Amino acid sequence: MKRRIAFATCVQLGLSCIEEIYRIGGNLDLLITLKDEKAKKKSGRIYLDDIAIQHGAPLLKIDNINDPDVLTALIEHKIDWLFIIGWSQIAKKEVLETPTYGCIGMHPTLLPVGRGRASIPWAIIKGLKETGVTMFKLDEGVDTGDIIGQGVITLDGNTTATELYRKVDEMHITLISRYWNDIVNNNITPTKQDEYKATEWPGRKPEDGEILNSMSMEEADRLVRAVTRPYPGAFYKEEGKTLRIWSAKVEENYYNKNSIKLSDGYLISLDYEIE
Structure with missing residues (x-):
C-alpha cells in the first residue's frame, strides 16, 4: 500500500x-x-x-x-x-x-x-x-x-x-x-x-557573537568559526565602529591594525568588514 x-x-x-x-x-x-x-x-x-x-x-x-x-x-x-x-x-x-x-x-x-x-x-x-x-x-x-x-x-x-x-x-x-x-x-x-x-542547548542571538577582550584565544577562535556564514558572524566593537569577522587566526605575540587583544594573546582578522 x-x-x-x-x-x-x-x-x-x-x-x-x-x-x-x-x-x-x-x-x-x-x-x-x-x-x-x-x-x-x-x-x-x-x-x-x-x-x-x-x-x-x-x-x-x-x-x-x-x-x-x-x-x-x-x-x-x-x-x-x-x-x-x-x-x-x-x-x-x-x-x-x-x-x-x-x-x-x-x-x-x-x-x-x-x-x-x-x-x-x-x-x-x-x-x-x-x-x-x-x-x-x-x-x-x-x-x-x-x-x-x-x-x-x-x-x-x-x-x-x-x-x-x-x-x-x-x-x-x-x-x-x-x-x-x-x-x-x-x-x-x-x-x-x-x-x-x-x-x-539554548537559543542564540546575533548579539551573542560579540568578541570580548576578556576572552581567551581558544574562546575567540571557536566563536568566530561557530557563527561565520550562514550565520550573522562574530563582531568586535571599538571606537564607534563594528568589525564583522568571518575568519581569523590567533597568535600569542602578534600585533597589527587587524588584531584584537585577548586575555592570552591576539585575534587577527583575516576575512572581515568594517561597519
Missing part, C-alpha cells in the same frame, strides 16, 4: 531532503512552507515554488504549522507521514496526530545530546569532537521523540559553521536516502531516547 507523505520546510536542509526524495524515485503528496514574506532573514531560507511546479506537488503556504489550513490539508490529502524539517515553530498535538502514523523531524545533534536551538554553532563553541544528525518521530516535547536513525559527523579544531552546515546538509540527505523505503513501507522501529544523557 502506497503511503501518502507530506513535507514541511522553509530552509535549505529541508529542500535538500525533498530533492533527494525525488532523486531516489520517491513522491510527495503535499509540500508546506511559510508564506513568502515571513522569515526572510532566516539562515538558509528557501522557497518551494519551483520544485512544487517541477513535480506537480500541491504547495501550501502558511503562517504557522498549527494553522487550521494545515490540518485541513493533511486530512484532504490523506497524509500518512508528515516530515517537518528546519522549522522553528513547535507542532502541537493536533498536528502531530493528524497524519496516520505521525510526524518525522531531523535535529543536527546526536540526540539526546543538544536538544534545543543553534546546534551547529554550539557544537563548535563547545569544542565537540563529534556531532551528527538524528531522524526521529516528533512528539510534544522539544527534540524528545523516539529515534529512527542517526549519522555521525566528526569535527576538529578548524571546523567552521560553513563546513559543518554543509556536512549537516549532506547527512540529512544520507538519512533520507537510508530510511525512505523503511518509512514508506512502515518498517521502522524507533528507539526511546536515554533521558539520563539528555542535554539542552
Whole structure:
C-alpha cells in the first residue's frame, strides 16, 4: 500500500531532503512552507515554488504549522507521514496526530545530546569532537521523540559553521536516502531516547557573537568559526565602529591594525568588514 507523505520546510536542509526524495524515485503528496514574506532573514531560507511546479506537488503556504489550513490539508490529502524539517515553530498535538502514523523531524545533534536551538554553532563553541544528525518521530516535547536513525559527523579544531552546515546538509540527505523505503513501507522501529544523557542547548542571538577582550584565544577562535556564514558572524566593537569577522587566526605575540587583544594573546582578522 502506497503511503501518502507530506513535507514541511522553509530552509535549505529541508529542500535538500525533498530533492533527494525525488532523486531516489520517491513522491510527495503535499509540500508546506511559510508564506513568502515571513522569515526572510532566516539562515538558509528557501522557497518551494519551483520544485512544487517541477513535480506537480500541491504547495501550501502558511503562517504557522498549527494553522487550521494545515490540518485541513493533511486530512484532504490523506497524509500518512508528515516530515517537518528546519522549522522553528513547535507542532502541537493536533498536528502531530493528524497524519496516520505521525510526524518525522531531523535535529543536527546526536540526540539526546543538544536538544534545543543553534546546534551547529554550539557544537563548535563547545569544542565537540563529534556531532551528527538524528531522524526521529516528533512528539510534544522539544527534540524528545523516539529515534529512527542517526549519522555521525566528526569535527576538529578548524571546523567552521560553513563546513559543518554543509556536512549537516549532506547527512540529512544520507538519512533520507537510508530510511525512505523503511518509512514508506512502515518498517521502522524507533528507539526511546536515554533521558539520563539528555542535554539542552539554548537559543542564540546575533548579539551573542560579540568578541570580548576578556576572552581567551581558544574562546575567540571557536566563536568566530561557530557563527561565520550562514550565520550573522562574530563582531568586535571599538571606537564607534563594528568589525564583522568571518575568519581569523590567533597568535600569542602578534600585533597589527587587524588584531584584537585577548586575555592570552591576539585575534587577527583575516576575512572581515568594517561597519
